[in-house]
Amino acid sequence: MTQSFRKTLGGYDPRAGRNAHEANRPTLIPVPSLLRSLLTEHLDPGYAAAAEARRVNEAAGRVRPWWQAWAWQLAGAALLVAVFAVAMAQARATAPGVRETQQVLADSVRTAETEATAATDRRDELAAQVDTERRSRLEGDARGQQLLRQLDEAGFAAAATPVIGPGLTITVTEPGASANLSDVSKQRLPGNRQVILDRDLQLVVNWLWASGAEAVSVGGVRIGPNVTIRQAGGGILVDNQPISSPYQVLAVGPSHTMQDVFDRSPGLQRLRLLEASYGVGVSVSAGDAVTLPAGSVRELNFAEPIGP
Known part of the structure; x- marks a missing residue:
């Protein structure tokens, strides 16, 4: 057998495994070894064929002139320049329209924000007028006073009334820009320098409720039914309203009891961990006149089946 045939079989000798001297012994057929082929033949067959063809052409004197290779390279460079030139021309042509x-x-957006603010102010004004008219009509008898008490309780549960009283003020401030925060290991979100996330504020609010809070607001937005705290890219939305650092969380309730429980809660522990790891500012203080605004009230619509 030739050496090339042995290589075709993966390096095996074609006669290996055969036994012609002992009777009643099986004749083994050699099987090419893929592992042996990978270890002994380091060049891909395609590359080997291309190298062999080049060697044959060089031996026969069929060598491509050097200027042909340079011509192809120059043609490719010219094509790239033309593509970039066309792209720049299109970008310059469309830039005024984009701006x-x-x-x-x-x-x-600014007009819509202005209109939304004006509509909100008008809604609050009308709601105050309705409340004033309702109280003037119901305060005259015992039945009306009972209805007012029930309405006040429902409004407080729905966070629809402003609240003032003793409570806690928790202020969380994002760290300033520094060289350390440019490190990927210092980023809580990939490619984002924001440290305080929605789940941090959610944990703080949940533990304030567990500490005995009767009303809570975050960033000036009252927390009530159907109000969410969620991440939106590089910002935090509370009831779909953006808030920014410093994040102020207010809670009305028995301040001393709340502070004793909150100081040992996982909510404050996470803030202290962020303070030690990222330089987040954390401040917790008690006050006697913490003021919370009223929250927005939405109408709830219920679907009912039609027919019997």
């Missing part, structure tokens, strides 16, 4: 579209969108 104009951005300006229009920004103006639309």
Whole structure:
């Protein structure tokens, strides 16, 4: 057998495993070894064939002139330059339109925010008028006073009334920009320098409720039914309203009891861990006149089946 045939079989001798001297012994057929082939033949067959073809062409004098290789390279470079030139021309042509579209969108957003603020103020004004008229009509008899008490209790449970009383103020401040925060290991979200996340504020609010709080607000937004604290990219939304650092969490309730429980809670422990690890500012203080705003009240619609 030739050496090339042995290589075809993966390095095995074709006669290996055969026994022609002992009777009644099986004749073994050699099987190529893939592992042996990988260990002995380091060059891919395709590359080997290309190298062999190049060697044959060089031996026969069929060598491609050097200027052909340079011509292909110059043609590729010219094509790249043309593509970049066309892209830059298109970008310059569309830049004014893009800026104009951005300006229009920004103006639309500002207009919508102004209209939403005006509508909210008008709603609050009308709600105050309705409350005043309702109290003036119901305070005259015992039945009306009982209804007012029930309405007040329902409004407080729905966070629809402002609250003032003793409580706690927790202020959480994002750390300032520093070289350490540019390290990926110092980022809680990949590619984001924000340290305080929605789950941190959620944990604080939950433990304030567990500590005995009767009303809570975050960033000036009252926490009530259907109010969520969630992450939105690099910001935090409370009831779909963006809040920014410093994040102020207010809780009305028995301040001393609340502080004793909250000081030992996982909510404050997480804030202290962020303070030690990232430089987050954490402040907890008790007060006698903590003021919380009223929350927004939404109408609840219920679907009912039609027919029998």
